[in-house]
Amino acid sequence: MFPTSQQTIGPFFPAEFFGPADHDLTRVSAEAAPTRRGEAILLRGRVTRQGGLPCVNAVLELWQADAAGRFAGDADADPDFLFWGRARTDGDGRYAFRTVLPGRFADQLGPRASHANVTLLGSGLMRRVLTTLFFPRAAEELAADPVLALVPSGRRPLLLADPAGEEDGLRVFRFDIRLRGTDETPFFAV
């Protein structure tokens, strides 16, 4: 069967769909205690469109491995980690997630560096856009990553999250997404 076609999320995605802990991957539900495995971090950034203007009311979905590089369904995956979270941008285009620093793993593509994946949905985006951000770790780890290697070398720095201090005892990383124009973020087909 053919998959159903994508359509834009439009400007009216209900605010009621965002629960208080949806942006927090370290909890499997709003009531659950956060996972105790790994290093909890904050991931923040700003989404802009052509001309550097803020992209407001965009929906971001984040998914990644747990702190040990395992995924949901693996026998030894962290049962207290959800692997997925959702956030929306404010009037200035800013978003925020709480998660854990993802672990490395190897799969059929090769040794994967510490990374998280983003789906972005928004008014005017007729298809979702996908990207992958990399946490700043050893240069060899990044150099060996087979997905980062698909990006033209001059654009690779655009996929690196930057350390941005600490807050409430947690390290903060910043990752800005530029949908179109100068320093446009590299996006992947799948």
Added chain:
Amino acid sequence: MTALPEGIEPEVPVPGYPNTWTHTPAQPLLPRPAGRTEMAGPVRLHRKLVPGAVNLAEATPGRPAIGQLMQIGGRILDEAGRPVAGAVVELWQANAAGRYAHANDGSAAPLDPNFTGHGRALTDEDGRYAFTTIKPGAYAVPVQETWWRPPHLHFSVHGPSCLSRLVTQMYFPGEPLNALDRILNAIPDGAARSRMIARFLPPPSVGDFFLGFTHDIVLRGRHATPEA
């Protein structure tokens, strides 16, 4: 992942919808093979995206929303036609007057206090979802060359993997505005467009109080198996 046939996904820019140009990447998308991260997804996402609000048309008990009450349901399937159990299905829509209960909707059409406008369901073992709602009204898109959106439902579906995530819209059969809608017609392939139009159910199969429509949604990612 196998590539999709041409014409199934929408093309940009959409005339009269300037955001489709300003928000869409100018650089070509980078193809990448699917690895573990593309096949992965959350387990039992409904712990966080809590389903249950499947009746949009009775925000106040005993006071139905204004409009044509309607049952909409169907199945969530994968590309092999197998039902996707445990999928989270989110629905949002305008009320009978074509107005969204959303801060961004500045239209002059009235709100309906008895209509919530949004709901969330979890598919059963057969991949089925069902909502009770009203048929939405058409609404004008306030851009330079105004056009009218036909009645439509917005669906957001979370399948078993992040590959099978889908945001789409559903349309109604026989609506003259369908042929003029720039968002529906951004999909080049006619057969793909017709798959986005729900099927009308004959009234005897629905009961005395509701219009009935059925609509199946097919997700990508045939390799993924649903998590229990």
